[in-house]
Amino acid sequence: MTKTMRAVVYENYGPPDVLRVAEVTVPSPGAGQVRIRVAATSVNRSDSEGLRGSPLYARLGGLRTPAVRTLGSDIAGWVDTIGTGVTRFRAGDEVYGDNLALRGGFAEYAIAPESVLVHKPPELTFAEASTIPQAGAIALQGTVGTSEGSRVLVNGGGGGSGSFAIQQAKRLGAHVTGVDNAGKLDHMRSLGADEVMNYHREDFTREGPYDLILDLVAGRSVFDYRRALARGGRYRCVGGPVPVLLGVLALGWIVGGLTHRRIGILVVREGPAHFQPMAELCVAGDVRIHIDRTFELAAVSEALAYVGEDRALGKVVVEVP
Numbered sequence: 001m002t003k004t005m006r007a008v009v010y011e012n013y014g015p016p017d018v019l020r021v022a023e024v025t026v027p028s029p030g031a032g033q034v035r036i037r038v039a040a041t042s043v044n045r046s047d048s049e050g051l052r053g054s055p056l057y058a059r060l061g062g063l064r065t066p067a068v069r070t071l072g073s074d075i076a077g078w079v080d081t082i083g084t085g086v087t088r089f090r091a092g093d094e095v096y097g098d099n100l101a102l103r104g105g106f107a108e109y110a111i112a113p114e115s116v117l118v119h120k121p122p123e124l125t126f127a128e129a130s131t132i133p134q135a136g137a138i139a140l141q142g143t144v145g146t147s148e149g150s151r152v153l154v155n156g157g158g159g160g161s162g163s164f165a166i167q168q169a170k171r172l173g174a175h176v177t178g179v180d181n182a183g184k185l186d187h188m189r190s191l192g193a194d195e196v197m198n199y200h201r202e203d204f205t206r207e208g209p210y211d212l213i214l215d216l217v218a219g220r221s222v223f224d225y226r227r228a229l230a231r232g233g234r235y236r237c238v239g240g241p242v243p244v245l246l247g248v249l250a251l252g253w254i255v256g257g258l259t260h261r262r263i264g265i266l267v268v269r270e271g272p273a274h275f276q277p278m279a280e281l282c283v284a285g286d287v288r289i290h291i292d293r294t295f296e297l298a299a300v301s302e303a304l305a306y307v308g309e310d311r312a313l314g315k316v317v318v319e320v321p
């Protein structure tokens with residue numbers, strides 16, 4: 001008899017209410033893949049982007065309709081079955097990882113390549129582990145080059161990656177400014193930010209100068225960013241509308257190069273080697289995991305709506321009983 005499971009699926013790009021809970025066939029792992037019984041999957045902005053199909057890069061692989069039917073990439077759970085050739089895991093192992101290519105975490109079972117997974121540290125809960133892969137990798141790579149006394153600004157500092165990035169920059173000795181909406185200013189202070197700005201009222205590109213700007217939600221021109229950078233400073237963005245990213249890509253190196261600054265896009269390297277160091281910092285108590293809310297599987301659309309409602313502090317997690 002075919003085994004079925006509950007999964008949150010969508011057929012068309014749109015707002016959270018295009019998501020529905022469906023009874024679907026439990027997938028089988030192929031060669032080099034494992035099947036995970038999902039315990040928790042954290043929500044990333046990339047899930048909201050994949051849901052809405054916006055910015056345009058979120059439609060890679062599926063221009064008119066979504067390439068994957070179930071979102072959720074940062075998963076944690078138990079290995080259920082392994083495919084041929086899998087050597088690092090066996091049934092029952094507790095694992096977590098960033099399953100960005102296949103996704104499928106908003107379901108009772110998900111398939112992931114062995115290579116994207118690692119064993120979960122026993123000190124972390126499944127929910128905690130699920131917050132780390134994407135946001136932790138962005139925070140670690142986005143703060144490279146920070147040193148004692150650097151002036152670092154994190155734009156979007158109250159969200160998932162930003163909450164890790166503020167703490168990491170502080171650990172490295174920086175003077176940190178966090179930018180986000182009014183409801184997240186205290187949260188950023190509690191993470192260690194020395195200064196905070198409300199993006200609805202203040203324009204960080206008219207402040208500074210900063211040695212490093214990590215921009216999680218780019219929305220300005222290259223000339224604005226240049227103005228906010230100190231000589232020798234660096235601007236890196238990871239997400240934003242395609243025209244803004246194209247502007248950074250096309251003009252950043254010229255405008256930056258001519259004025260002794262570096263302006264560009266951070267293409268985040270994925271995989272355990274890039275997020276495990278953040279998990280180690282969390283286990284050691286050097287970085288704090290902040291989970292704002294957890295939702296159950298049937299409430300994935302509410303979880304995604306909540307993240308888009310200007311309210312989520314740090315991470316939001318979907319737990320699968």
Ligand SMILES: NC(=O)c1ccc[n+]([C@@H]2O[C@H](COP(=O)([O-])OP(=O)(O)OC[C@H]3O[C@@H](n4cnc5c(N)ncnc54)[C@H](OP(=O)(O)O)[C@@H]3O)[C@@H](O)[C@H]2O)c1
Pocket residue numbers: 043044045046049134135138155156157158159160161162179180181184199216217219237238239240266267268269307308309310311312314
């Ligand atoms: N480059 C790469 O290789 C790569 C890899 C993976 C992910 N990404 C991207 O990384 C980005 C970061 O994701 P995340 O999960 O950290 O996002 P997140 O949790 O949604 O955090 C973003 C934060 O920025 C705030 N914000 C929104 N508009 C803002 C503005 N104009 N100025 C300042 N802050 C603003 C949001 O607050 P509100 O609640 O007000 O919206 C939220 O607190 C995503 O765009 C994702 O696609 C890039």
